Amino acid sequence: MTDILMPALSPTMEEGVLAKWHVKVGDVVKAGDVIAEIETDKATMEVEAVDEGTITDILVAEGAEGVKVNTPIARLAEEGGSAAPAPKVAEPAKAETPKAEAATAPAETPKAAAPTPAAAAPAAKSGERVFASPLARRLAKDAGLDIATLKGSGPHGRIVRSDVEAAGKGGARPAAAPATATSGIETRKVQSLADMGIPDGSYDLIPLDGMKKAVARRMVGAVQNVPHFPLFIDVEIDALLAARATINALLEKSGVKVSVNDFVIKAAAMALKAVPEANASYSPEGIALHHNADIAMAVAIDGGLITPIIFKAETKSLSQIAVESKDLAKRAREKKLKPEEFQGGTFSVSNLGMFGIKAFSSIINEPQGAIMSVGAGEQRPVVKNGQLTVATVMTVTVTCDHRVVDGATGARFLQAFKPLIEDPVTMLA
Amino acid sequence: MAVEFDLIVIGSGPGGYVAAIRASQLGQKVAIVERESLGGICLNWGCIPTKALLKSGEKFESLSHLKEYGLSASGAAFDFDAIIQRSRGVAATMSKGITFLMKKNKIEVIEGSAKLEKGAAAPKVVIDLKAGGSRTVEAKAVMLAVGARARAIPQIGLEADGDRIWAYREALAPKTMPASIIVIGSGAIGIEFGSFYRALGAEVTVVEAIDRIMPVEDEEVSKAAQKSFEKRGIKFRLGCKVTKVAKAGKGVQVAIETAGKAETLEAEVCISAVGITANTDGIGLEALGVNMDRGHITIDGHCATNVKGLYAIGDCAGAPWLAHKASHEGIHAAEYIAGYKTPNVVSPIAGCTYAQPQVASVGITEQGAREARREVKIGRFPFRVNGKAVAAGEVDGFVKVIFDAKTGALIGAHMIGHEVTEMIQGYVTAITMEATEEDIHGIVYPHPTMSEAMHEAALDAYGRTIHL
Numbered sequence: 001m002t003d004i005l006m007p008a009l010s011p012t013m014e015e016g017v018l019a020k021w022h023v024k025v026g027d028v029v030k031a032g033d034v035i036a037e038i039e040t041d042k043a044t045m046e047v048e049a050v051d052e053g054t055i056t057d058i059l060v061a062e063g064a065e066g067v068k069v070n071t072p073i074a075r076l077a078e079e080g081g082s083a084a085p086a087p088k089v090a091e092p093a094k095a096e097t098p099k100a101e102a103a104t105a106p107a108e109t110p111k112a113a114a115p116t117p118a119a120a121a122p123a124a125k126s127g128e129r130v131f132a133s134p135l136a137r138r139l140a141k142d143a144g145l146d147i148a149t150l151k152g153s154g155p156h157g158r159i160v161r162s163d164v165e166a167a168g169k170g171g172a173r174p175a176a177a178p179a180t181a182t183s184g185i186e187t188r189k190v191q192s193l194a195d196m197g198i199p200d201g202s203y204d205l206i207p208l209d210g211m212k213k214a215v216a217r218r219m220v221g222a223v224q225n226v227p228h229f230p231l232f233i234d235v236e237i238d239a240l241l242a243a244r245a246t247i248n249a250l251l252e253k254s255g256v257k258v259s260v261n262d263f264v265i266k267a268a269a270m271a272l273k274a275v276p277e278a279n280a281s282y283s284p285e286g287i288a289l290h291h292n293a294d295i296a297m298a299v300a301i302d303g304g305l306i307t308p309i310i311f312k313a314e315t316k317s318l319s320q321i322a323v324e325s326k327d328l329a330k331r332a333r334e335k336k337l338k339p340e341e342f343q344g345g346t347f348s349v350s351n352l353g354m355f356g357i358k359a360f361s362s363i364i365n366e367p368q369g370a371i372m373s374v375g376a377g378e379q380r381p382v383v384k385n386g387q388l389t390v391a392t393v394m395t396v397t398v399t400c401d402h403r404v405v406d407g408a409t410g411a412r413f414l415q416a417f418k419p420l421i422e423d424p425v426t427m428l429a
Numbered sequence: 430m431a432v433e434f435d436l437i438v439i440g441s442g443p444g445g446y447v448a449a450i451r452a453s454q455l456g457q458k459v460a461i462v463e464r465e466s467l468g469g470i471c472l473n474w475g476c477i478p479t480k481a482l483l484k485s486g487e488k489f490e491s492l493s494h495l496k497e498y499g500l501s502a503s504g505a506a507f508d509f510d511a512i513i514q515r516s517r518g519v520a521a522t523m524s525k526g527i528t529f530l531m532k533k534n535k536i537e538v539i540e541g542s543a544k545l546e547k548g549a550a551a552p553k554v555v556i557d558l559k560a561g562g563s564r565t566v567e568a569k570a571v572m573l574a575v576g577a578r579a580r581a582i583p584q585i586g587l588e589a590d591g592d593r594i595w596a597y598r599e600a601l602a603p604k605t606m607p608a609s610i611i612v613i614g615s616g617a618i619g620i621e622f623g624s625f626y627r628a629l630g631a632e633v634t635v636v637e638a639i640d641r642i643m644p645v646e647d648e649e650v651s652k653a654a655q656k657s658f659e660k661r662g663i664k665f666r667l668g669c670k671v672t673k674v675a676k677a678g679k680g681v682q683v684a685i686e687t688a689g690k691a692e693t694l695e696a697e698v699c700i701s702a703v704g705i706t707a708n709t710d711g712i713g714l715e716a717l718g719v720n721m722d723r724g725h726i727t728i729d730g731h732c733a734t735n736v737k738g739l740y741a742i743g744d745c746a747g748a749p750w751l752a753h754k755a756s757h758e759g760i761h762a763a764e765y766i767a768g769y770k771t772p773n774v775v776s777p778i779a780g781c782t783y784a785q786p787q788v789a790s791v792g793i794t795e796q797g798a799r800e801a802r803r804e805v806k807i808g809r810f811p812f813r814v815n816g817k818a819v820a821a822g823e824v825d826g827f828v829k830v831i832f833d834a835k836t837g838a839l840i841g842a843h844m845i846g847h848e849v850t851e852m853i854q855g856y857v858t859a860i861t862m863e864a865t866e867e868d869i870h871g872i873v874y875p876h877p878t879m880s881e882a883m884h885e886a887a888l889d890a891y892g893r894t895i896h897l
Contacts, residue, residue: 133862133863133864134862134863134864134865134867134868135836135837135838135863135864136863138836138837138865139836142836161838161863
């Protein structure tokens with residue numbers, strides 16, 4: 001009898017959603033067979049059988065959320081092995097650790113309880129450490145309260161049991177299905193659509209998958225937590241377009257095609273190196289100035305958005321960036337990215353130019369200090385030396401986290417960025 | 430009359446002197462009134478001198494176990510007077526330490542008996558000075574830390590008479606070693622005296638009104654303790670009512686009634702350990718209209734009474750009657766009076782009994798949880814399988830822990846065995862910091878220590894113990 005454990009899809013993964021079972025009890029599997037799909041915030045991955053045998057128990061139901069890494073999710077009897085009675089399947093709604101009961105021992109022997117997985121500290125995500133007693137954390141979690149929103153009455157403002165109990169009685173209880181993670185988001189009662197005047201049955205409901213929830217959580221958190229402001233600048237890209245044509249002609253044989261966005265990524269990375277204060281993150285311990293410009297590029301995918309990363313973009317050539325971004329975007333759309341390929345990043349670039357959007361300002365991608373929004377390159381009348389002429393102009397917006405990147409810093413970054421884009425030869429310097 | 434002090438503390442026991450020091454640290458001008466010896470009962474006639482006696486008893490008794498350790502000695506004997514003198518010497522040393530601390534913290538010590546009278550900001554304190562005469566002092570606040578004394582029940586003759594019927598004072602400094610003793614009451618005080626005198630060879634019988642010894646402890650601990658004490662030769666009479674205590678010739682007779690059956694026990698002396706009475710009489714509380722509850726002063730969460738400027742801490746303000754509870758209240762009240770609104774840290778008060786074996790506990794008992802209909806998870810671990818305990822030859826006893834089944838909060842811990850009084854603070858810390866089972870399971874306990882049993886007991890509550 002072998003337990004099949006919840007796999008870690010990345011070194012930092014702590015839990016995931018058991019999205020789908022491809023096997024049922026009684027199925028015979030061999031090594032390499034896909035038995036389940038696991039969904040994390042942004043990726044879905046297949047779990048393959050390592051051994052061959054018969055599935056005797058499914059311990060975690062399809063759709064179960066918050067399944068901790070290394071908890072048994074199914075049991076496999078090797079050929080000829082005796083099958084154990086099937087224990088209860090965990091309720092999908094609960095993220096309970098399945099009990100390893102009734103494995104082989106008779107019913108009367110005391111069962112060895114599985115280790116309780118550690119509750120993830122909510123603070124880790126929001127950036128600000130929340131001081132709370134272990135019991136307070138657990139009670140808050142059980143009550144669906146966001147501990148970060150509570151006021152502590154203990155020593156040094158530590159949140160203690162009585163604070164959580166008082167909050168629980170205060171009527172500020174969140175809805176039945178609270179968001180699992182917290183980022184300093186005020187818990188509030190979630191009104192149903194019917195409450196807000198949209199009758200049931202007048203719409204189709206798409207259930208929230210891991211990605212939708214993650215995007216919702218991160219965006220709400222960013223808007224609420226980050227004092228953000230946009231800076232706009234127009235850049236002329238005629239020279240860039242000419243350079244792009246030359247480069248692409250050169251690269252034609254190799255099949256690589258450099259996009260405007262690749263230039264933008266490269267120029268942004270170089271500008272970040274020139275103005276390192278803009279390549280920064282806020283943390284309670286201080287402002288982190290990142291050593292590398294790891295540029296996250298927003299890719300629209302079915303059902304949401306993902307931001308794969310060009311790491312150390314400042315060290316890469318345009319063609320390298322072109323090859324990488326194309327590959328990342330393709331695999332993003334196939335939901336085949338590895339978590340380490342989209343987690344992190346020090347700066348983001350979002351481009352809606354291909355949709356004809358003139359200008360927009362994106363929401364900060366925490367903990368990054370700034371995000372660049374790139375509009376469409378279009379011919380506009382411009383005045384040069386008193387003469388009205390036509391140029392291809394693109395409006396670029398940088399949304400800044402004012403705790404890290406203030407107006408002057410953001411402006412210096414754009415000042416460094418603009419000449420690189422307008423005269424791309426300088427990127428070779 | 431001018432207000433001379435910010436704070437006057439009445440009583441210099443572990444509540445009063447600690448409060449005085451804390452207030453002084455916070456820049457307050459403080460006086461402390463003591464009618465007898467600095468340090469109060471704890472240092473002079475309680476906690477400290479009894480520990481000195483018990484150590485003598487324990488060391489003497491250990492001589493009869495030398496063989497188990499491959500040792501031998503001959504001519505083992507004790508000098509009773511020297512044992513008592515050592516205990517008195519320890520008390521004197523500690524009291525001298527308090528004199529030093531008062532001086533260091535510039536606290537004025539006023540020797541005499543205090544009485545309260547109506548005052549302005551706080552009641553006036555009128556002191557009948559030891560040196561003669563009287564002195565009236567006024568302060569912005571007055572803190573009563575007057576403590577308690579042994580409870581007497583004169584109706585049945587249970588009252589220390591300085592001869593055959595003893596309370597703790599007499600039991601701490603007797604002229605001769607009694608050959609036989611009846612201890613009335615099996616709480617910490619009764620058990621400690623019983624344990625000490627038994628160690629020196631006295632015939633000891635402990636009489637208890639309810640059906641088990643050490644009534645505040647967990648039932649399982651009570652049973653184990655009784656077994657251990659009986660092994661040492663202490664006899665117990667449980668579930669019996671004492672109807673009469675009287676001197677009879679050179680000894681004492683104690684009439685008891687067990688399930689309607691009357692009986693008379695005889696011994697050379699009788700030690701009364703039937704609880705305490707707060708020292709709240711004769712200090713003018715009635716005239717001030719201080720709210721009282723069964724002889725104890727009623728206080729709020731900051732130790733304030735209903736009378737303006739009057740605070741009360743420690744034994745005189747209610748159970749548990751323990752020095753560390755008094756100190757904690759004293760510190761909190763001193764800070765509050767000095768204007769520091771510190772958070773009211775609610776730490777559970779552990780109880781320790783320094784007999785052989787020792788008993789230590791904190792929080793709820795199993796039967797307490799049952800009565801409160803709380804769902805609990807209970808873990809136990811015996812010292813018999815703990816490496817350090819086996820090596821030290823101290824295998825008696827166990828650790829028992831109680832967790833709230835719903836929240837995983839540690840809510841009770843009960844220990845019996847060698848030096849468990851030194852270990853209980855681990856659980857006190859855990860409870861105070863609101864640890865859950867997860868936290869305790871994750872703590873790395875050093876090996877080899879008897880404390881490892883504390884880890885194992887917590888693991889056992891969740892079916893995860895390693896060494897059982």
